[in-house]
Amino acid sequence: MAPIERFGVSMPEELLREFDRAIEDAGYANRSEAVRDIARDYLVRRRWELPDGEVVGTITLVYDHHVPGVEQGLTEAQHDAEATVICNTHVHLDHHNCVEVIVVRGTGAQIRGLADRLISMRGVKHGELSCTAAQR
Numbered sequence: 001m002a003p004i005e006r007f008g009v010s011m012p013e014e015l016l017r018e019f020d021r022a023i024e025d026a027g028y029a030n031r032s033e034a035v036r037d038i039a040r041d042y043l044v045r046r047r048w049e050l051p052d053g054e055v056v057g058t059i060t061l062v063y064d065h066h067v068p069g070v071e072q073g074l075t076e077a078q079h080d081a082e083a084t085v086i087c088n089t090h091v092h093l094d095h096h097n098c099v100e101v102i103v104v105r106g107t108g109a110q111i112r113g114l115a116d117r118l119i120s121m122r123g124v125k126h127g128e129l130s131c132t133a134a135q136r
């Protein structure tokens, strides 16, 4: 494990009380654990905005596989992508609907570009991009 450093933080009393209530509701054991997660989340968000920061995205799609061309379109978009597709899971949800979860690696702009192309495709009913990155 990496060495740990301690530091003091000053903040308005009312803000700290609200923070303590919120992290207790969320199940955090202590402030340090909560502050570490908040710092990581901030760093991930920043890295997504950098032109060359490597990040990881999960793109979840729900689409109707009966719509002509949708499956070919989704495949072509992934082959053409600047981001690297790591894996792809497909679930036949019901008669019409498929769920596809695509894990991609690349810069934030590359991943957003792929997600936008997939989500806006005819036949795709819902899509969501979740943004993360490797952590310290």
Ligand code: NI
Residues within 6 Å of the ligand: 065, 090, 091, 092, 093, 097, 098, 099
């Ligand atoms: Ni399917």
